[in-house]
Amino acid sequence: MDRVISAPLFAASWLVGMLVMMEIGRWAGLRRLARDPAKGMAGLGALEGAVFGLFGLLIAFTFSGAASRVDVRRQLIAEEVNDIGTAYLRLDLLPAGAQPALRALFRDYVGSRLAVYRKLPDIGAAKEELGRSEGLQSEIWTRAVAATREPGAHADAAKLLIPSLNAMIDITTTRTMASYIHPPLIIYALLFGLGLACSLLAGFGMAESTTRSWIHVLGFTMIMGLSLFVILNLEYPLMGFVRLSEYDQVLVELLGKMQ
Numbered sequence: 177m178d179r180v181i182s183a184p185l186f187a188a189s190w191l192v193g194m195l196v197m198m199e200i201g202r203w204a205g206l207r208r209l210a211r212d213p214a215k216g217m218a219g220l221g222a223l224e225g226a227v228f229g230l231f232g233l234l235i236a237f238t239f240s241g242a243a244s245r246v247d248v249r250r251q252l253i254a255e256e257v258n259d260i261g262t263a264y265l266r267l268d269l270l271p272a273g274a275q276p277a278l279r280a281l282f283r284d285y286v287g288s289r290l291a292v293y294r295k296l297p298d299i300g301a302a303k304e305e306l307g308r309s310e311g312l313q314s315e316i317w318t319r320a321v322a323a324t325r326e327p328g329a330h331a332d333a334a335k336l337l338i339p340s341l342n343a344m345i346d347i348t349t350t351r352t353m354a355s356y357i358h359p360p361l362i363i364y365a366l367l368f369g370l371g372l373a374c375s376l377l378a379g380f381g382m383a384e385s386t387t388r389s390w391i392h393v394l395g396f397t398m399i400m401g402l403s404l405f406v407i408l409n410l411e412y413p414l415m416g417f418v419r420l421s422e423y424d425q426v427l428v429e430l431l432g433k434m435q
Contacts, residue, residue: 180299181364183408190371191401197372198379198393205383224377231370235403238367241359242410249354249413253423256347257430260286263340264434270320270337271328278319279434285312286431289348293424306352313345358411371400 264282267275288309295301320341324334378396382389 180297180412181361181408183405183412186364186368186408187401187405190368190404191397193368193372194375194397194400195393197375198382198397201376201379201381202383202388203379204376205380208380209383224381227370227377228374231374234363234367234370235407238359238363239403239407239410242407245354245357246410246413249351250423252347252351252354254426256289256344256351257426259340259344259347260289260427261430263337263344264430266333266337266340267320269330269333270323271326273328274319274323274326278316278323281312281316281319283431283434285309285316286427286434288312290424290427290431309348313348317341317345367404371404 260282264279267278267282270278288305292302292305292309295305320337321334323329324337330336375397382392
């Protein structure tokens with residue numbers, strides 16, 4: 177959650193940069209045609225095709241990776257709900273006197289887990305709430321382990337409850353680490369640079385026309401900018417317009433069942 181690329185800023189910078197590079201490319205193309213009108217653009221098609229092909233592949237792979245990571249995060253939400261629900265049900269194995277306090281801690285814990293992701297994109301507030309969740313985990317663990325040794329606990333309470341609590345704690349780390357898993361920044365730098373290079377080549381090729389086709393110029397740059405904007409919102413869900421709140425609803429439903 178530390179390294180976040182601003183989707184609006186990155187996409188807007190890319191769009192403006194591509195417009196500038198197209199103008200530079202057109203200017204260079206006009207100069208080339210002025211020197212050699214007959215063969216000014218000869219032999220450039222293969223080069224342009226290779227660069228644009230590489231650019232398309234990079235966008236496709238970046239989009240595919242971002243979408244797959246969103247799916248992984250959705251699956252982790254379901255896994256966390258299952259782990260918490262299982263541990264909560266196994267509290268029945270503890271002595272009756274120890275259960276109310278632990279059930280209250282579980283309710284606080286689920287509420288804290290929801291608050292962690294609801295507080296994004298305020299990373300500082302989310303980290304503070306995450307620290308509170310970890311404190312509740314520690315308290316639940318300490319109380320549960322002690323309760324398994326009390327008179328009246330089921331004979332297999334420790335064997336069944338402790339592993340489920342361990343899974344509940346582990347999935348928290350897994351979900352947190354999933355928020356840090358992104359492509360290296362060099363990938364986005366390469367994507368940015370290739371976009372500018374393709375714009376330069378496109379502008380160079382458009383020099384054969386006596387007038388600019390603004391529909392094509394603006395269409396190309398806006399489509400590319402919008403594509404990158406969507407990719408970054410998928411890559412950093414909860415930081416933009418892509419939200420996972422509908423999937424966190426299962427945590428809300430679990431909290432409701434604990435009342």
